[in-house]
Amino acid sequence: MSENSEITAVEGAGHQKPGLTIIPSDVAMISLTWITFFCLLVILQKFAWKPILMALQNREKTISDSLKQADQIQKELSDVQASKEKILSESRQNAQQIIDEARKKATELQHAIEEKAKKQAQDIIQTAHEEIAGERQRAEVVLKKQSAALAVDLASKLIKANLDKTKSDNIIAQAIKEI
Secondary structure, eight states: OHHHHHHHHHHTTSSOOTTSOSSOHHHHHHHHHHHHHHHHHHHIIIIIIHHHHHHHHHHHHHHHHHHHHHHHHHHHHHHHHHHHHHHHHHHHHHHHHHHHHHHHHHHHHHHHHHHHHHHHHHHHHHHHHHHHHHHHHHHHHHHHHHHHHHHHHHHHHHHHHTOOHHHHHHHHHHHHHHO
16 A cells, blocks of 8 residues: 555655645645745845835925925015015005106296296286376376476467457367367
């Protein structure tokens, strides 16, 4: 039998019989799975785990830096917005001051022009009054001269004619008509 059993063990090397195996197939499979897992774990830890952790740390740092930078940009944006509002407010105030000053100067200029025009009008009126008064005086002088000349002329006619009262009244009436 021992020969037979050796023959069967050699012949059945490809097909094992359940009673003749050294390690049951389930235990062998589990052991090989664990050994493979631990080998794979050691290989991954040595070659892949560190690069993966470094990539994750770099990604975490990049995200953290990006968040900090975004917060800083947001703060700067709010500062710029506040500065812009301040500048706009100052510009509005300056513009309003310029407008108010321009209105004030325009009003002053208007009053100055009105005063100048009133003064010029008064000067023109005064000059006209003076010219009228001068013309009146000249007219009076001319009238006085003409009246005197007329009186002298009339007197000479009266004396020449040596006339009576009716003739002298007629001569005076005729002289007045001529004037």
